[in-house]
Amino acid sequence: MKRLWISLMIAALLAASPVSCVHAETEHEVWTLTTQDGQQLTQIAAPVTVGDEYIAQDNRTYRVSAVDEASHRATVQETGQEAAVAQAFFPFVRALAAEKRIGLYCTHSDESYENGDGAYSLEESWAGIHDVAATLKSWLEDKDVTVEFNTDSFLPHDAGAYRRSRAAAMELAKSGPAAIFDIHRDGIPDASEYETEVDGEKVTKVRLLVGRSNPNSAENKQFAVQLKSVADEAYPGLIKDIFIGKGNYNQELMPDSVLLEFGTHTSDKDQVLASTQYMADVINMTVFGGAQGYSQKAQRAQESESQTVPGAVSPPQNSPGTAVRQSAQTETQQRSGSGVWIAIAIIVGLAVVAVVGFGALSGGGFSGLGESMKRFSSEVTGGLFGKKPRE
Amino acid sequence: MSLGRILLLAVSVLVLFGVGQRVLDRMRLNDRQALLVIAAIFAGGFLPSIPLGGSISVNIGGALVPFGMCIYLFICAGTAKERWRAVIASVLTAAAVLLMGRLLPDEPETMPFDINYAYGIAAGIIAYLLGRSRICSFIAGVMGVLLADIAQAVINGVRGVPVNLNLGGAGALDAVVLSGFIAVMLSALVGTLIERATGKSERHARIVDGRQVFATRGKERKP
Numbered sequence: 001m002k003r004l005w006i007s008l009m010i011a012a013l014l015a016a017s018p019v020s021c022v023h024a025e026t027e028h029e030v031w032t033l034t035t036q037d038g039q040q041l042t043q044i045a046a047p048v049t050v051g052d053e054y055i056a057q058d059n060r061t062y063r064v065s066a067v068d069e070a071s072h073r074a075t076v077q078e079t080g081q082e083a084a085v086a087q088a089f090f091p092f093v094r095a096l097a098a099e100k101r102i103g104l105y106c107t108h109s110d111e112s113y114e115n116g117d118g119a120y121s122l123e124e125s126w127a128g129i130h131d132v133a134a135t136l137k138s139w140l141e142d143k144d145v146t147v148e149f150n151t152d153s154f155l156p157h158d159a160g161a162y163r164r165s166r167a168a169a170m171e172l173a174k175s176g177p178a179a180i181f182d183i184h185r186d187g188i189p190d191a192s193e194y195e196t197e198v199d200g201e202k203v204t205k206v207r208l209l210v211g212r213s214n215p216n217s218a219e220n221k222q223f224a225v226q227l228k229s230v231a232d233e234a235y236p237g238l239i240k241d242i243f244i245g246k247g248n249y250n251q252e253l254m255p256d257s258v259l260l261e262f263g264t265h266t267s268d269k270d271q272v273l274a275s276t277q278y279m280a281d282v283i284n285m286t287v288f289g290g291a292q293g294y295s296q297k298a299q300r301a302q303e304s305e306s307q308t309v310p311g312a313v314s315p316p317q318n319s320p321g322t323a324v325r326q327s328a329q330t331e332t333q334q335r336s337g338s339g340v341w342i343a344i345a346i347i348v349g350l351a352v353v354a355v356v357g358f359g360a361l362s363g364g365g366f367s368g369l370g371e372s373m374k375r376f377s378s379e380v381t382g383g384l385f386g387k388k389p390r391e
Numbered sequence: 392m393s394l395g396r397i398l399l400l401a402v403s404v405l406v407l408f409g410v411g412q413r414v415l416d417r418m419r420l421n422d423r424q425a426l427l428v429i430a431a432i433f434a435g436g437f438l439p440s441i442p443l444g445g446s447i448s449v450n451i452g453g454a455l456v457p458f459g460m461c462i463y464l465f466i467c468a469g470t471a472k473e474r475w476r477a478v479i480a481s482v483l484t485a486a487a488v489l490l491m492g493r494l495l496p497d498e499p500e501t502m503p504f505d506i507n508y509a510y511g512i513a514a515g516i517i518a519y520l521l522g523r524s525r526i527c528s529f530i531a532g533v534m535g536v537l538l539a540d541i542a543q544a545v546i547n548g549v550r551g552v553p554v555n556l557n558l559g560g561a562g563a564l565d566a567v568v569l570s571g572f573i574a575v576m577l578s579a580l581v582g583t584l585i586e587r588a589t590g591k592s593e594r595h596a597r598i599v600d601g602r603q604v605f606a607t608r609g610k611e612r613k614p
Contacts, residue, residue, distance in 0.1 A: 028498070046498040109553070125553040152446070153553035159506055160492035160543070162499060166507075167440070167450070167560020174437070213505060247499025253564070 028187040031072045033062070041076065042241060045187030045264075048074040053212070053244035055082060055225065057237070082225055100288050102140055103172030103180040104133050105150040107165040107250075110157050111185050116269020120187075125153055128269060132262050133183040135273050139280030142296050145288065148172055162250055169250040169257075178287045179223070179256035182249060184209075185272070186264035194263045195271070196237040203275035204263035205240035206231075211259075214248035219255030227258065231282045234292050238278050256287070402429060402572055417525045418575070419467040431456045436562020446555045447544070453559025457533040457571055464526045473522065477530040480518040484535025487513045489542060507566045510536055511573025519578045532574030536567045 028045040033054060035041060041056060052064040054076060062076035110121045112128030122128065130151060137147040150172055154164040165182070172180055186194070186207060194204040208224040211217065224242045231239040251257040260279070263272040284290035415425050435452025442448045449455060468474045488510050495506060514532035521527060537558060544556040559567045 047496070047501045049500070052500070123550075123552050152555040152557075154555065155547060155552050156492070156543075158492040158497050159495035159502075160488070160539075161497060163507060163566045164540070164543075164555075164557075166565065167453075167557040170436075170561040170564065171440070171557075174439070211499060213499075245500035246502060248505055249499060 029072055030188055031067075031074055033064070033074050033076050035062075036065075036075060036077065043188040043190060043193060044243060044245075046245070047072075049246055051212075052246070053079075055228070055242040055244075057239070057241050059228075059232070082229075099176065099178070100143075100145045101148070101175065101177040102145055102283065102287070103148050103150070103169075103175070103177040104137060104183055105152070105165060105168045105172060105180075106130060106133055106183045107154055107161050108157050108184055109153040109155055112265070113185065113263070113267060113269040113272060114265055115191075115267065116272075120265035121157065123155055126151070129183055129185060129262075131269070132185070132272055132276060136181075136183065136276040136280055139277050140283065143280060143284040143288075143290055143294055144296055145280075145284060148175055148177065162247075166250050166253075169253050173253050177254075179258075179283070180254050181257070181283075182259045184259055184261045185267070186261045188264050189266055191264055191266040191268070194240065194267050198235045198238050198275070198278050201274055202268075202271050203238070203278065204267045204272045206238060206263075206275060206279055207240045207261040208242045209249065209259035209261060210242065210244045211246070211248040211251050212244050213246050214252035216252050216255050216257070217244075217248075220251045220257055223256045224258050227282055227286050230286045231278075234282060234285065235278045238275065238282065402576075418464060418529065419526075428456065428460055432563050432568055436564070436568075440557055440560055446553075448557050448560070450557070450559040450562055450565070452562040453565035453567055454537060455559070457559065457567055458537065460571075461530045461533050464530055468526055473524055473526060476518070476522045476524060477527045477534075480514070480521050480527045480531035481534035481538060483517050484510070484514040484531040485538035485542060487517065488535055488539035492539075492543075507569055508573055510566055511570035512577060514570055514574035515577030515581070518574060519581055523578070523582055525575050525578050525582075528574040528578035529571050532571035533567055536565075536570045 029047055031044045031046065031048045033041040033044065033048065041054065041062070048064055048067055050064050050067060052074075054062040054064070056062065059082040061079045061082060063079050064074045065077040066075040067073070068075075106127075106129045108129065110123050110127050110129075112119055112122045114120050117128035133149055137149045140147045150168040152165075152168050154161045154168070169180060169182070194207075196203060196205050208227060210220045210224050212221075214220070221242070221244055228239040228242060249257075249259050251259070262275060262279075263269075281290075281292060281294075284294065285292060415421065418425075420428075432452045435456050436450065438451050440448040440450040441455075465474060465477060468477060491506065491509060491513070495502065495509075499506070511532050514535050515528050517535075518524060518527035518531040540556060540558060544554045547554045559565045562568075
C-alpha cells in the first residue's frame with residue numbers, strides 16, 4: 001500500500017511538473033542543408049540526420065552525408081535526378097481510384113500563421129491550419145471529390161501528438177479513401193523560401209514530407225514524387241520540395257499518404273489559402289486523373305451559358321484511355337504485390353529467428369524446441385501427427 | 392503492411408508454434424485463448440469506435456479487448472502483491488508516457504525510433520524492475536497508455552484546451568496494443584536472458600487440479 005502511495009505521488013509530481021505544462025508548439029531548431037561546395041539548398045525546422053533524403057524543386061536528389069550539431073548544418077551529397085520519364089507519362093503510371101474520396105486531418109491542431117491568425121500557435125478547437133484544410137476541402141469538393149475532414153484536436157503539440165492522431169488517421173482509412181493527407185505548416189522563420197507565383201497569383205509553396213521509418217516509405221515517396229511531377233507540369237513552382245526524414249507520420253497506414261506543409265508560420269495566410277486551389281487541382285489530377293483546372297461550378301456556369309450561347313464548349317473531361325489505365329493498374333498491383341511479399345518475408349523471418357532463438361534459450365536447446373513442435377502438431381491434428389503431451 | 396500488424400502476426404505465429412508457451416503459462420493462458428485474444432483485437436480494431444458521449448469514444452480492438460485482458464490477468468494474478476505491483480507499474484508507466492510526450496522532441500524525424508514502441512519498452516522495464524512479472528508487464532503496457540490518454544484529456548479539460556479522447560482508436564495498430572505486447576516480449580526476453588546468464592532457473596506458476604502451483608525445475612510447491 002505504501003508503494004502505491006509513493007508511486008502515485010511520483011506520478012502526480014511528474015504530471016504537475018513545469019515541464020509537463022508546456023503544451024503549445026515551441027520554437028524549433030532550424031537546420032540548413034548545404035551542398036559540399038557550400039551552396040545553401042533549404043532550411044528544415046527539425047534536426048536532420050545522416051541518411052535523410054531531399055528532392056529539390058529542380059528534382060535533383062540529395063542524401064545527407066554529414067551533420068554538424070553545433071551549427072545546425074547538414075551537408076548533402078547529390079545522388080541524381082528524379083526520372084523525367086515518370087513525369088512525361090504521368091498520370092498514366094498509376095491506377096486511378098474508382099471512388100473519388102480523400103481524407104484530411106491536422107495532427108498539429110494548434111499550428112497557425114502569425115500574419116493572419118495573430119499567433120503561430122492557437123490552442124483552440126479551430127486554429128489557422130484548420131482553415132487551410134477546410135479551404136483545400138472545399139476546392140476538392142468543387143472537383144467532385146468527396147472529402148472526409150477530421151477536425152479533432154490532438155493537443156498538446158508534443159511527442160504524443162502523432163500517437164493521438166493515429167486514431168483519426170485509422171478512422172479515415174476505414175472509409176476507403178484514395179489518399180490521406182496530414183495538413184501542416186512549416187516552422188522555418190524565413191517566409192521568402194515559401195513565396196512564389198502561380199498563374200500570376202501570389203501563393204505559398206507546399207513542401208511534401210515523407211517518413212522513412214515505416215514499411216510503406218517507398219510507396220509514400222513514390223506518391224509524393226508523383227504529386228510533384230504533376231504540379232511541376234501544371235503549376236511550376238507550387239511544390240517546394242520533398243523531404244524524406246525519420247519517423248512514420250502515421251504513413252504506414254496507407255501507401256498513398258503524405259504530409260503537406262502549406263507555407264510557414266511567418267507566411268501570409270491569404271497566400272497560403274490561395275495555394276490550396278492549385279494543390280486541390282494537383283491532387284485531383286494525380287489521384288483521380290482529373291482535368292487541369294476542372295471546376296464543377298465553372299462547368300455548371302458554362303453549361304447554362306451553352307444553352308443560350310451556341311457553340312460554347314464544356315471543359316474537357318481528361319481521362320486516360322482504357323488500355324493505359326489497365327496497364328497502370330497492373331503496375332500498381334505489382335508494386336503493392338511486392339510490398340505484400342516483403343511483409344510476408346519479414347513475418348516468416350521474424351518467426352524463424354524468434355522460434356530458433358527463443359527455443360534455444362528457454363526450452364532446453366533445440367531438442368526442447370523439437371518437443372514443443374511435436375506437441376503442437378499433435379494438438380492441431382488431434383494426435384494424428386506429432387507427439388502427445390505426457391499426462 | 393505496418394509494423395504493428397507484423398508484430399501481431401509474428402506473436403500469433405509464435406503462439407501457434409508453441410514458442411511463447413512459458414510466457415503464456417505465466418499469463419494464465421493457453422494457445423487457443425491467446426489466439427482468440429489476438430483475433431478479437433484484429434477484428435475489433437476494424438469496427439467503428441463506440442461513442443461514450445461528448446468527444447470521448449473507445450475502440451473495441453484497440454482498448455476494450457486489451458482492457459478486458461488486463462482485468463482477467465489482474466484477477467488471475469497469483470498473489471495480492473503481484474496485483475499491487477501491476478497497479479503501481481501501470482501508474483508509473485502512465486507518468487512515464489506523459490513525461491516522454493513532454494521531454495522528447497515533438498517532430499518524429501528527431502527520434503531515433505518510433506515513439507509508439509518506446510511506451511512498451513518503458514512499461515516492460517518498469518514492470519520487470521518491480522517484480523519480473525509478465526502479467527505486470529502486459530497490464531502496465533496497456534493501462535499505462537490508457538491512463539496517460541485519460542490524464543491528458545483531464546489536463547486539457549482543466550486548461551480549457553479542446554478535449555478529444557479516442558481510446559485505442561487505431562485498433563490493432565494503437566499504442567495501447569503495441570505497448571502491451573512489446574512490454575511482455577521485452578520482459579520475457581530480458582528475464583530469460585538474465586536467468587540463463589546467471590544460471591538460475593525460472594520459477595513459474597502453473598494451474599494443477601484447479602490450484603495455482605509454483606514450479607522450479609522438478610520441484611513443485613503450493614503457494
